Amino acid sequence: MILLIDWGNTNLKTICLETTDLETTGLEKFCRDSLLENEPRVYGSLAEFKENFSLSPQQVLVASVRSDEDNERLKQFLSTLSDEIFFAKTSHKACGVSCAYDKPEFLGVDRWLAILAAEAIADPVAVIDIGSAITLDVVSNKRHLGGHIIPGKRLMLESLKSTGKVRPDSQIVEDEQYLGQSTGDCVRLGIDAVVSGYLSNIMDKVSKDYQIERWFFAGGGGAHWYQKLANNERRFELRPLIVFEGLLRLYLDSKPKT
Numbered sequence: 001m002i003l004l005i006d007w008g009n010t011n012l013k014t015i016c017l018e019t020t021d022l023e024t025t026g027l028e029k030f031c032r033d034s035l036l037e038n039e040p041r042v043y044g045s046l047a048e049f050k051e052n053f054s055l056s057p058q059q060v061l062v063a064s065v066r067s068d069e070d071n072e073r074l075k076q077f078l079s080t081l082s083d084e085i086f087f088a089k090t091s092h093k094a095c096g097v098s099c100a101y102d103k104p105e106f107l108g109v110d111r112w113l114a115i116l117a118a119e120a121i122a123d124p125v126a127v128i129d130i131g132s133a134i135t136l137d138v139v140s141n142k143r144h145l146g147g148h149i150i151p152g153k154r155l156m157l158e159s160l161k162s163t164g165k166v167r168p169d170s171q172i173v174e175d176e177q178y179l180g181q182s183t184g185d186c187v188r189l190g191i192d193a194v195v196s197g198y199l200s201n202i203m204d205k206v207s208k209d210y211q212i213e214r215w216f217f218a219g220g221g222g223a224h225w226y227q228k229l230a231n232n233e234r235r236f237e238l239r240p241l242i243v244f245e246g247l248l249r250l251y252l253d254s255k256p257k258t
Ligand SMILES: Nc1ncnc2c1ncn2[C@@H]1O[C@H](COP(=O)(O)OP(=O)(O)O)[C@@H](O)[C@H]1O
Pocket: 007, 008, 009, 010, 011, 012, 130, 131, 132, 133, 152, 153, 154, 155, 195, 218, 219, 220, 221, 222, 224, 225
């Protein structure tokens, strides 16, 4: 069994592959076996993961955007489960795909892996990850062209709360309503409008400017916004495991060929 981990700023997500032979399985089989229909397991903290995870994987592959300290704590725990631990890193080039950053180490590895996975499926392609942050990445002709980072829903809410003046109350909004009449409703509807406006605007522009063939949605808010925006648009796809797919692609690519 192989354990894949995606540790973001809010959650630690895992999936398990019931195989020990990645060489012959790989990304394509992984996708074909339609693991994509399964949800990852979501843990709210490392402590929760440690408490609840009791399997013994042969290999562990990790994508983490956490601090060195957190990664060290994770590594320590994982070393009690397995001898083979692979931490993915962003680089100038992997799997034939080049990174837009001059200093690739600063591009979040979750974004890098989603880029690698997306590039294996379509070209030109774009990824929207709606998690703690909302990120956009565009890839064309095996080149990562760049992207955006904006604060996610929770970070926007926390920045308002940090003023000490905005104390969101209970939220009771009708679906069609777009103006709030309480702090909670004003904040929720306002943040929704920011995300919605950003997504419609940028997807329209990027689609036209780069002739995007496919748009992949991921992250905790991915399903919600995919449903809001997809409208039977065949170019849009919800791909909740895209970081894991990229993790597998990078791992297979970086293994010495026999
Ligand atoms: N409907 C939504 N719209 C925008 N963001 C959302 C929505 N639902 C959940 N989220 C965000 O998703 C985050 C959790 O998603 P996840 O992909 O696990 O994050 P991370 O990878 O940053 O840990 C939460 O912090 C929350 O802000």
